[in-house]
Amino acid sequence: MIGRGDDFAATGEAAPHVPVLLSAAMHWLAPRDGGLYVDATFGAGGYSRAILATPGTRVIGIDRDQTAIMAGFGLVDGSGGRLTLVEDRFSNLNEVCESQGASAVDGIVMDIGVSSMQLDRAERGFSFRLDGPLDMRMGSDGPSASDVIAAASQASLSRVLATLGEEKFARPIARAIVEARKENPIVTTRALAEVVSRVLRPRPGEIHPATRTFQALRILVNEELDELRGALIAAEAVLKPGGRLVVVSFHSLEDRIVKTFFADRSRVGGGSRHQPELHHAPPSFKVLTRRPVVAGDDETAANPRARSAKLRAAERTDAPAHSAEQDDTGFPSLADVMKGH
Known part of the structure; x- marks a missing residue:
């Protein structure tokens, strides 16, 4: 449970369960006084609460689940105007930020996948x-x-x-x-x-x-994999130079998308003395976690869901965002499946 040393102790609201890899996520996100952050998968609000524990921070929380948004109203009321919740898909986070008057943000955190709030409701x-x-x-x-x-x-x-x-x-x-x-x-x-x-x-x-x-x-x-790819592209567009993107995934398909995106966006060149140098757009990210961060024994013992979690983080450079086009991964699409294809 989150301790009672933060700004929300006086609200009387019960503290939610700590989300997976919370300490590591806050370490790599590095929230600072005056910074504006996006909790792209608000859920039960654990990451938002941790960010807001740093004085002067502001958070835009996004969730496509109306139930999660409604459950977060108490946290909004206790935030002193520092938390705004928006019901939307996290692939639309750049449009969400724009609607909130934020052309650029200092950091984005994403916890991919289904939440315990959803799993526990029959x-x-x-x-x-x-x-x-x-x-x-x-x-x-x-x-x-x-x-x-x-x-x-x-x-x-x-x-x-x-x-x-x-x-x-x-x-x-x-x-x-x-x-x-x-x-x-x-x-x-x-x-x-x-x-x-x-x-x-x-x-x-x-x-x-x-x-x-x-x-x-x-x-x-x-459409989780398409949503994830769209969210990564949107994050690239809205992060300030020096802004950080932290992503926690729970299975290999998600982690592969994040790893590939960071590798592509951090590539600085290619070729060899036998091959001409490959031309790439200037790197838009600097990878901070060369290997994924995983939960320790204590966390996995307390929360078995943490066993499969992997965290990757990267920092935005001052280079322009790369092309926003998404590659066709070959995964089945919902529209095609519903047509019987």
Whole structure:
């Protein structure tokens, strides 16, 4: 829990759980008096609270989940006008900053993925631990996971599970889902988990057989990988020279996108004496963490979710932002899957 030495002790608000790698995130973000920061994935407000513990800081918090925004009103009231919350996708963070009169900011922190607030609410449909509607949407718009299950072809489902869930048994699981939905629509988390469990039997000491299937559907429904790429590009556009970007990810697909983005944006040249020098745009970032920062034994013991977390940080240079075009990664898109492609 966050200690009571910050500005919010007098509000009477219960302190939230410390987010994963909080200490490391604040070390690399290095908030300073008078700085303006973006908590691009507000969630329960843990990072925002930690930033605001530095006197004189201001924070723009973004979350596409209306529930998270509403739950943060108490923190806004206790901030003395230093915290502003905006309901939006974090890929739109540059437009959000502009709407708040901020043309540039001193730092941005992103905690990628689903929050415990979402996992612990059965009605949100994120977890097979709790039976509820098969929804998984972080916002309130777009197709739900049950819509995807109902509309996607067997080939599309197999590709989604294999690429976004890194599921080795994607084909038999997809086949089982298609056969099961012929009998009854799959509209609850328990129903989907049971279908997967008929293909992959649970084994003691291993993750639940449906874990990767649920991960794949959640990533697809919320277009998380495209959102992440868009957010990194937006961060590059809005950070001041010397401003820092800190990203905490929880699985290899996310971490690979962050690592590749930082490598591309920090590249200073190429070639050799045998090859002509490659021409690159001037580096827009300086990488601060050559290797990802991971949680220590104490943190993973207290919070098992921290086991898979990786933190990467980089500092903005004074070079212009690179091209804002996003590369086609080859991952399945929600629109194509819903068309049965």
